[in-house]
Amino acid sequence: MATKSTKKIDLNSIKKSTKNVNNFILDTTELIVDETLDRTAAWQEVADKAIKGGFKLVEKQTDITFKALETLKKQWIKGQKNFRQRTSN
Numbered sequence: 001m002a003t004k005s006t007k008k009i010d011l012n013s014i015k016k017s018t019k020n021v022n023n024f025i026l027d028t029t030e031l032i033v034d035e036t037l038d039r040t041a042a043w044q045e046v047a048d049k050a051i052k053g054g055f056k057l058v059e060k061q062t063d064i065t066f067k068a069l070e071t072l073k074k075q076w077i078k079g080q081k082n083f084r085q086r087t088s089n
Helices: 011-088
Strands: none
Touching: none
């Protein structure tokens, strides 16, 4: 007759292992969240600098555009005066 071996389940061992796994998961999750928050803060600083720099660039380009338009307007008015003087003689 064959002997049957029975495996006993040690509940304390299972509880201990489960607790260790749970603690590991909690610690890992906490590390991930902390790292995510740190990196997000760093990227927010980079984005803030980029936005501020972009606004400065847009402001400078707008000034250049309006100065160019003012110069063009003056040249056009001067050109009209010259044309009138030359065509009226």
